[in-house]
Amino acid sequence: MFSRQSQRTAFAVGAGAVALGLTLAGCSTGGNSGDGSTITVLVDNQEATIALWDALVEEFEDQNPDITVTVESRPQGAEGDNLVKTRLSTGEMSDVFGYNSGSLLQALNPDQTLANLSDEPWVDSLDEGFQTVVSTDNGMYGIPLGQSMGGAVLYNKDVYADLGLKVPTTWDEFISNSEKIKAAGDVAPIIQTYADTWTSQLFVLGDFANVLADDPNWAEDYTANKAKYVDQPALAGFEHLEEVHEKGLLNEDFASATYDDGVRMVATGEGAQYPMLTFAAGPIIQNYPDALQTVGLFPLPGESADSNPLTVWQPNAVYIPKSTEGAKLESAKKLLAFLVTPESCAIQSEVQAPQGPFVVEGCDLPDDVPALVADMQPYFDAGNTGQALEFLSPIKGPALEQITVAVGSGITSADEGAKQYDADVKKQAQQLGIDGW
């Protein structure tokens, strides 16, 4: 008979063995190809992303009863980037995963790590502009999820109406509007939210369509180590950032305010103008439904009123890693094919706030879009848009957000900031092994 002690030991050993077995079983599901009846999807852990995927998976499983899709989540931001890179490089990636398109995709070494989708039947239904941002010279790797968005100035239409202001088409008009708002008193003319450092980049990144209007080859020259931020026209973004701080046009708490604060201010009229990406429509719909038609949009104005184009961002994409093989690969491709159908788009615009036009043929936005999305449409209709730099060049320096905070808080000058960013870009280009650096 077992003594009490040895019984316990036996139990512990047994439990350990079970735990080990489970762990090993867990490993093996990631590795082998299986029969394709279960596939895993890795997405970022934003509440909105998870909700969207749950809705999409439900519909997909209804249509394909023999396939079960498990959604896994990962952190956002740089931590998530590293997780994706590590799992790809070790061959442990989920069967399907969501990630950025454009320059961040290039850092994943797509030719070596991702499955080429260029022969899939649905490729032609994707917008050509989008195809370029998920492709290399050797293949096409991703499908879009969500809509394209604009990087522009969100403004409170009530504040503008109260003060009788007109939407500015040049930088000087923008500044004079802001001065008038400041003179009127209570409302912060321009909102900046440096507690979330990424929000500080809009004056630079959102100005890029103006750079392109001035010099259509700027992106190629930049990739080829010829165009620099220290020179015009690109320097203007840094100068604007410096100017709005120097002239005291920012909200009082710009250094400690967060993105959520910024959305609140522009929605409630505490602030007038907030340079931001149009995905801010999401929190506005959720938290300030009354402001849906109050918050409008205009592109970041440049020097001249002639072009005044809108800078647009491509949607994020969904990819299949090379480690997905056999029957699993077939199931994964079925899932991707489903994601680019109008049905999937309908679910996307139902679950998530629209932030701009779809890039899939046959997908249209519902009629009751927020004002800031409706304000984008004329620019798309007139073809008066320019892609953000991260979709035209693989190089984006990772320190931009700290540099723009420093310039926007008056710690460094625009020239110095642009110089620091050029150095940061050089480092990234060398890391990516781009010719000419």
Add this chain to the structure above:
Amino acid sequence: MTTTAPRLPRRRRGPGISPYPTWFYIPAGVFYIALFLIPTGASLYFSLTRWNLFDATFIGFDNFVQFFQEPALLQGFTNTFIYAFVTSGSKVVLGLLLGVLLSSQIVARGFLRSVVFFPVLVSTIGVGITFKVLLDPFDGLVNTVLATFGIEGPGWLTDPSLALLSVAMVDVWKGVGLATLIYIAGMVAIPQDYFEAAKVDGANAWNNFWHITLPLLRPATATVVLLSLIGGLRSFDLIWAMTRGGPGFTSDVVASVIYKQYQGGFFGLSTAGNVVLFIVVAALVVPLSLWLNRGEKES
């Protein structure tokens, strides 16, 4: 270490030699090699490459050159030293004062001791996030309280000239309990005979402190200085939780500069940064440790 076969029998008989065979070291040795020596060697190699996790290109010392050209690095180094010396100095002074206070006969001594030590037990990230909220320039408790006295508090964490010192202040608040504990232990270990003899000679409390307590606390001081200086030089978590090196680069320290390179995907470069940090910390702490412990060995 391995020993040659012919010597083994003689060594076994020698006094003070372990009776256990050398291969008892193997389990520990395997762990040490696998978990410490191999990674150290690997990081030395990777610091000489441009590495993106998928493949590594050997580029010699370019990473080190690049690292020293980093715009944030010079400031990072200056900040690291400021941070290390400010926190270390404050912990010595405050820890000593609190130690003297809390080893004297005062009411609720045990309770006060635990109060001082309590912050040491709290998670650093938790402390950082809490203080970030408390030090918010507009809604934070600190500035709200100051405002009731008619004082307009500064942007503790958003003013470029204050951010680093504010974090250092929080670090001292969190770490002074440990310094106090070490000092109390040091004071308790001082034999009462000295004080009795001094009393006979007519020494007052100040003489006691200056001529007996302070000199005999030298080992405790050495421990506090070393621990807090090393802690200060490699400090990262509190700074990251409170300012992320910001605003801009104004509160960046070496460790946060390295972490940002890692985040940016410059794995070779950040490894080179770690090698630099390792050398700098060693170059500072080894001589300091020898110097501080010299008196102890002589006595």
